[in-house]
Amino acid sequence: MAKDIRECLLEQVGKFHQWQEITYPGKTTEEIGGAWEVDYPAWNDIFDAFCHVLTQMDAETADSVLLDEMVYLIARDNEAEGFIQETTSHPQWFERLCRRAAASNESEAKWQFAAYLSECPCSQEVKDMILDFAKDPNEYVSRRALLAMPALRPDCVEQFAPLFWERNCYSPELPEYQRIAVLVSLDAIHSDLLPQYLERAKQDGRSYLLEHAKRIEGGLAMNEKLSRPQFNQMDTTEKQTLMESLADRYDMTFLGLHTFDRWGQSYTTGIFEKDGREFVFVPGDTVTLGWEQFAVGLNQESREELEYLFREWEMERDPEEMIRESMAPVRQAAIGPMLVGRELEEINWEPVKMDDPRLTVHPDWLKEFRDFAWSDSSSLTLHQSARIERTEKGFQICIYNHTDYDALLAMLENRGFSLPTADEWAYLCGGGCRTLFPWGDGLDYSMRLHWFENMDEDENRPYDMEEPNFFGLSIAYDPYMREVVQADRLTTCGGDGGCNICGGLGPFLGFLPCSPHCKPEVQEDNELNGDYDFYRPIIRLENYD
Numbered sequence: 001m002a003k004d005i006r007e008c009l010l011e012q013v014g015k016f017h018q019w020q021e022i023t024y025p026g027k028t029t030e031e032i033g034g035a036w037e038v039d040y041p042a043w044n045d046i047f048d049a050f051c052h053v054l055t056q057m058d059a060e061t062a063d064s065v066l067l068d069e070m071v072y073l074i075a076r077d078n079e080a081e082g083f084i085q086e087t088t089s090h091p092q093w094f095e096r097l098c099r100r101a102a103a104s105n106e107s108e109a110k111w112q113f114a115a116y117l118s119e120c121p122c123s124q125e126v127k128d129m130i131l132d133f134a135k136d137p138n139e140y141v142s143r144r145a146l147l148a149m150p151a152l153r154p155d156c157v158e159q160f161a162p163l164f165w166e167r168n169c170y171s172p173e174l175p176e177y178q179r180i181a182v183l184v185s186l187d188a189i190h191s192d193l194l195p196q197y198l199e200r201a202k203q204d205g206r207s208y209l210l211e212h213a214k215r216i217e218g219g220l221a222m223n224e225k226l227s228r229p230q231f232n233q234m235d236t237t238e239k240q241t242l243m244e245s246l247a248d249r250y251d252m253t254f255l256g257l258h259t260f261d262r263w264g265q266s267y268t269t270g271i272f273e274k275d276g277r278e279f280v281f282v283p284g285d286t287v288t289l290g291w292e293q294f295a296v297g298l299n300q301e302s303r304e305e306l307e308y309l310f311r312e313w314e315m316e317r318d319p320e321e322m323i324r325e326s327m328a329p330v331r332q333a334a335i336g337p338m339l340v341g342r343e344l345e346e347i348n349w350e351p352v353k354m355d356d357p358r359l360t361v362h363p364d365w366l367k368e369f370r371d372f373a374w375s376d377s378s379s380l381t382l383h384q385s386a387r388i389e390r391t392e393k394g395f396q397i398c399i400y401n402h403t404d405y406d407a408l409l410a411m412l413e414n415r416g417f418s419l420p421t422a423d424e425w426a427y428l429c430g431g432g433c434r435t436l437f438p439w440g441d442g443l444d445y446s447m448r449l450h451w452f453e454n455m456d457e458d459e460n461r462p463y464d465m466e467e468p469n470f471f472g473l474s475i476a477y478d479p480y481m482r483e484v485v486q487a488d489r490l491t492t493c494g495g496d497g498g499c500n501i502c503g504g505l506g507p508f509l510g511f512l513p514c515s516p517h518c519k520p521e522v523q524e525d526n527e528l529n530g531d532y533d534f535y536r537p538i539i540r541l542e543n544y545d
Contacts, residue, residue: 006062009049009053010065010066012042013046016040016042016076019040023036037077037079047083050070050073050086053066054086054089054090058092059092060092062096064100067096067097067100070100071097071100071109072109074106074108074112078108078109078112081112084116088120091120094122094126095122095126101113102129102133107136107138107140111141111145114133115147117148118148118151118152121488127152130152130153131149133145134146143178147181147184150185150188151188154189158186160185161185161191161197164181164182165179177208179204182197183201183212183213183216198217226283226337227283227285228283228284231269231283232267232283239269240257243269243270243281246270246272246339247272250274252339253272253273254271255273256270256271257271258271260468262469262470263469264439265431267472269283269471271342272339277341277342278342278343279340280340280342281339282337282339282428283337284338285432286333286335288332289423289432289517290328290330291328291517292324292330293320293324295434295435295441296435297442299442301443303319305443305506305508306509309506326512326513326519328426328518336541337541338424340420340471340473341538342468342473344534344535345536347484347528347530347533347534348384348400348401348402348528348529348530351397352398354395358399362385362386365382368380372388373395384530385399386399387400404526404528405490405528408528409486412535416539418538418539418540419535419537420485420486420536421487422485422520425483425485425516427516428471428473429469429473429475430516431469431470431471437516438469438516447464447465448463448464449465449507449511450463450466465511473536476495479496479498479500479511479513481494481495481532482494482533482534483534483535484528484534484535485520487522489526490523490528491521491522492520493518493521494518497529
């Protein structure tokens with residue numbers, strides 16, 4: 001079967017080659033120039049055959065002939081970029097084709113692989129090929145590689161900056177674009193070298209370069225105000241003015257300044273409202289994230305709990321060593337300023353009315369709802385189907401919609417929002433704290449913890465960890481609730497879906513996944529689970545000017 005799939009694509013490519021020879025006799029692809037490929041009438045047939053190879057063949061079985069033709073097709077599709085986009089969803093194919101492209105003369109394929117390397121969850125060895133693309137003699141390939149480098153190898157951007165700035169081996173207009181790429185890349189990593197390159201851009205004087213330099217310089221000035229050190233030094237009037245300008249820019253209602261004081265950190269910041277949800281301004285900062293050792297040490301209660309578990313498991317473990325296995329490595333991260341949704345939001349549940357046709361076609365659901373209405377229960381959930389809850393105004397009914405990670409990202413982008421990355425989430429949760437939890441290395445057993453406290457006496461009061469943190473966010477308070485973050489594939493932070501609690505591991509290990517330093521969890525597939533997965537919309541302000 002694999003042979004038939006291979007032959008089908010090669011047959012389609014052969015027809016394309018024949019059409020090229022007839023339409024542009026004796027000319028190479030470089031000599032033809034322009035977007036000539038779009039005139040081919042059977043392009044969709046080629047695309048379908050290409051996708052069939054990606055989905056039905058093992059990349060390891062592909063021979064050199066097939067790989068070369070696939071690279072050729074990616075190069076021909078350099079305007080729409082549909083072939084490369086499809087390839088990023090198949091990491092094994094992406095890796096093999098990326099290596100093949102790098103060794104080829106297909107510059108139109110090379111720049112696409114350079115540009116899309118950060119979007120494919122391939123091996124670090126392949127991602128490091130961005131350095132090879134940056135050295136490519138083709139100007140556009142090297143430029144796209146430098147622009148992609150901050151996401152793949154930020155540690156190498158400053159090393160390449162002088163090379164790109166001083167290159168003088170292209171036609172007169174191209175060095176200007178090389179220098180623009182230097183400015184954009186240095187800006188992306190918040191490099192200390194950026195000011196001197198901005199000054200050099202002014203001395204260069206070319207119009208497009210000057211335009212980019214002025215825009216970046218303006219953004220730096222504003223972003224400095226939006227950084228935590230400078231923002232904290234502003235007086236109330238300055239903050240008020242700045243927050244009002246943000247509200248105008250992002251079409252939000254500014255609700256006022258508020259001081260949040262929690263766990264030794266205190267910030268006075270702005271609260272906003274948009275489309276019925278509240279946002280808070282969180283300033284940017286360069287912080288240390290991750291965990292490798294106790295800053296203070298476990299408190300007595302936490303140590304006793306772990307020692308008891310170790311005895312039950314009949315194992316000898318050092319608590320610090322065991323915890324370290326679950327933590328992300330220590331690293332420096334430059335976090336940009338954001339407007340951040342204050343509450344977690346459900347993904348799969350959609351509020352509806354009782355007469356919604358999606359409900360009325362299920363008489364068994366309606367019977368369950370009627371029985372619930374006469375009961376003393378506060379809510380009823382029909383697994384991944386429907387839900388009814390009592391409210392002050394009566395009942396709220398929701399239906400369950402199956403969806404996936406890509407659909408969530410598309411929905412957010414359409415509304416002008418994003419998800420925080422894992423590093424941004426760790427900052428929002430811990431603010432750069434060096435202790436295991438925002439309040440210290442051990443669990444604070446004086447807090448009322450979800451799943452371990454009876455709240456019947458005041459069931460409407462939030463649990464302690466659910467109260468707003470120092471940034472004004474309700475975050476990482478329930479291990480059963482996983483917060484979806486921005487990554488190459490579905491990744492969550494702030495909870496494990498309750499695995500540790502359900503496994504009887506007690507409060508400390510039960511709430512360990514709520515640590516800001518806990519390793520992000522990459523899920524097995526992109527399907528979102530409405531019982532455990534939640535999201536928080538953000539707006540990044542790092543390009544504010």
